[in-house]
Every structure is written in structure tokens, then in C-alpha cells.
Amino acid sequence: GDSVTQMEGPVTLSEEAFLTINCTYTATGYPSLFWYVQYPGEGLQLLLKATKADDKGSNKGFEATYRKETTSFHLEKGSVQVSDSAVYFCALKESAGGTSYGKLTFGQGTILTVHP
Amino acid sequence: ETGVTQTPRHLVMGMTNKKSLKCEQHLGHNAMYWYKQSAKKPLELMFVYNFKEQTENNSVPSRFSPECPNSSHLFLHLHTLQPEDSALYLCASSQEGRTQYFGPGTRLTVL
Numbered sequence: 001g002d003s004v005t006q007m008e009g010p011v012t013l014s015e016e017a018f019l020t021i022n023c024t025y026t027a028t029g030y031p032s033l034f035w036y037v038q039y040p041g042e043g044l045q046l047l048l049k050a051t052k053a054d055d056k057g058s059n060k061g062f063e064a065t066y067r068k069e070t071t072s073f074h075l076e077k078g079s080v081q082v083s084d085s086a087v088y089f090c091a092l093k094e095s096a097g098g099t100s101y102g103k104l105t106f107g108q109g110t111i112l113t114v115h116p
Numbered sequence: 117e118t119g120v121t122q123t124p125r126h127l128v129m130g131m132t133n134k135k136s137l138k139c140e141q142h143l144g145h146n147a148m149y150w151y152k153q154s155a156k157k158p159l160e161l162m163f164v165y166n167f168k169e170q171t172e173n174n175s176v177p178s179r180f181s182p183e184c185p186n187s188s189h190l191f192l193h194l195h196t197l198q199p200e201d202s203a204l205y206l207c208a209s210s211q212e213g214r215t216q217y218f219g220p221g222t223r224l225t226v227l
Contacts, residue, residue, distance in 0.1 A: 036218070
């Protein structure tokens with residue numbers, strides 16, 4: 001079945017540092033890929049997405065590129081802020097025509113803490 | 117994302133209680149989902165409703181009973197829960213199988 005693997009956390013950085021959170025996946029067909037963010041005490045918010053190979057999703061300074069050859073969707077940000085402290089989830093949705101309508105498969109989440 | 121609301125935000129219940137969680141989406145979507153988020157575990161999909169019809173039940177125990185009276189409302193009825201059911205319960209909605217948008221969740225504690 002489909003699966004998503006994220007790098008182990010927690011990740012602790014100083015403000016303005018470069019961020020990478022690795023995400024790799026296993027899926028049949030051509031899934032869509034997502035990054036969601038969960039701030040303390042809140043639900044998940046969609047951060048960015050990519051629907052086909054070589055697509056780059058971007059939002060709020062975060063970027064991720066859909067790499068089919070390495071089955072990866074790593075999240076990056078050039079300069080993190082304290083307000084970026086949250087839990088980040090990588091997820092995939094199987095391609096249209098799959099048996100599970102709209103089903104998202106999530107990674108385990110990576111806790112990011114940014115210090116001033 | 118304020119398009120999906122959930123009530124209550126926090127709930128404490130005993131194992132013999134009956135309670136319900138409510139989710140409402142204001143995005144005009146036709147699919148709704150219940151997820152369970154436990155500590156140190158990936159998010160688990162519980163139920164999927166598409167056009168008010170349940171299309172997926174991920175082997176969820178019968179003490180969890182979903183109800184979808186229309187495409188904007190989704191309930192999760194709880195009965196005779198166990199302490200290990202304590203978790204954050206998240207509702208999401210989407211237009212057909214496209215991008216899912218989540219509510220803030222209900223933090224459930226079972227004593």
C-alpha cells in the first residue's frame with residue numbers, strides 16, 4: 001500500500017537558518033503530494049501541494065519539488081522564523097481512478113522549533 | 117482555514133457516556149472525512165462520506181458511529197469509549213477527491 005516517510009524530529013533551528021524536512025513516498029500510479037502544517041492547539045492547514053512530477057509547490061517562503069525519480073517531496077525554506085514553529089506533515093493522495101476516494105496517507109509528522 | 121468548524125473544541129467524558137462531535141463545512145464541498153490523531157502515531161483516516169454516502173470505514177470500532185445528514189454537516193457519535201480513544205479528532209472536507217481542508221479538531225479525553 002501507499003506510505004509516506006518523513007525525517008525523524010524534532011528539528012531545532014535558530015531564526016534565519018535554512019530548513020529542510022525530508023519526505024519520501026511509496027505509491028502506485030501518480031499521486032498528488034502535500035505538505036500540511038499544524039500550529040500548537042490547531043488543526044492542519046494546507047501549506048503547499050504538487051500534482052505531477054517536477055511541479056514545485058510554494059507558499060509563505062516554503063517550497064517543495066515533486067521528484068518522481070527519487071520519490072521525494074522535501075520541504076525547504078531559506079530563512080525560518082520563530083512563527084514557523086509547528087508540526088509539519090507530508091502526505092500523498094492516490095491518483096484519480098484509485099479505489100480510495102480522496103484518501104490521504106500521512107507521514108508521522110516532524111516537529112520544528114525555531115529559537116530567536 | 118475557517119471554512120471547516122468543529123464543536124466542541126475540547127471534550128472530557130467517562131467511559132459510559134454518550135456524546136457527539138460536530139463538523140460543519142462552509143466551502144460547498146461534497147466529501148467529508150473523520151481522522152484520528154493520537155500521540156506519536158500518524159493521522160488515521162476513520163470515515164469518508166461522498167455525497168452523504170459512506171464510502172470508507174477504516175475498520176473503526178462500532179463505538180464510533182458517524183452520521184452525515186447533508187453534505188455540509190458531519191457528526192461522530194461516541195458511546196462506551198475506552199481511555200485509548202483519547203485523541204484529537206479532525207474533520208476535513210473536499211470537493212470530490214481533491215485537496216482536503218481541515219477543521220481545528222476536537223480534543224477528546226476519555227476518563
